[in-house]
Amino acid sequence: MKNLVKVERARLNLTQSELAEKLQVSRQTIHAIEKNKFNPSVTLAIKMAKLFKLTVEDLFTIDEDS
Amino acid sequence: MSFQLFPNWCKKLGLVIFFIPFLFAFFSGFFDAFEKNENHLIITKFLGNYSIQIIEIIGLFGLLLYMLSKEKMEDDYIKLLRLESLQIAVILIIVLSLLNFILKFSKVDDINFSISALIVIYLGVFFFKKRAIS
Numbered sequence: 001m002k003n004l005v006k007v008e009r010a011r012l013n014l015t016q017s018e019l020a021e022k023l024q025v026s027r028q029t030i031h032a033i034e035k036n037k038f039n040p041s042v043t044l045a046i047k048m049a050k051l052f053k054l055t056v057e058d059l060f061t062i063d064e065d066s
Numbered sequence: 067m068s069f070q071l072f073p074n075w076c077k078k079l080g081l082v083i084f085f086i087p088f089l090f091a092f093f094s095g096f097f098d099a100f101e102k103n104e105n106h107l108i109i110t111k112f113l114g115n116y117s118i119q120i121i122e123i124i125g126l127f128g129l130l131l132y133m134l135s136k137e138k139m140e141d142d143y144i145k146l147l148r149l150e151s152l153q154i155a156v157i158l159i160i161v162l163s164l165l166n167f168i169l170k171f172s173k174v175d176d177i178n179f180s181i182s183a184l185i186v187i188y189l190g191v192f193f194f195k196k197r198a199i200s
Binding site for chain 2: 020024025026027028029031032033035037038040041044
């Protein structure tokens with residue numbers, strides 16, 4: 001699964017730690033999501049989408065190759 | 067479901083409890099050697115005949131407390147890392163126990179050794195997995 005978390009985070013000028021604090025998760029979680037090593041739970045995906053003012057589908061897209 | 071029962075500050079308490087036996091072993095070894103005493107009388111003076119077992123249990127309790135304490139931020143990803151670490155630790159312990167059973171490379175095959183090794187491997191793998199993503 002691909003995501004735009006890193007792009008959107010940069011757009012809001014947030015560090016990984018700041019984003020993690022806003023979403024009440026660990027910084028490692030944000031890093032793992034950005035590196036596509038971890039797919040977030042539905043709750044976290046919705047929270048992220050709300051924060052970035054996007055839909056979940058826009059933020060997370062299924063990689064057709066994988 | 068999370069098995070992390072204790073708050074984050076219990077990690078420090080667990081570490082302190084874990085290192086108490088080391089201090090005991092160090093100082094008793096020092097004094098026993100100094101007094102040319104090979105029967106570890108310094109420890110048994112304090113804790114009686116079951117001193118070694120009591121010290122091992124205290125150490126294990128400290129490790130368990132550390133293992134069951136929460137991280138500063140506990141979330142789904144940390145839970146996933148814990149699960150993966152526990153899987154690796156269990157598989158390694160089974161393989162090591164089987165190898166030990168077949169090859170007899172170690173005379174230590176008591177349950178205390180297996181439990182300690184399981185917890186130490188789990189904590190080690192968890193630490194490195196968490197560190198790798200940082």
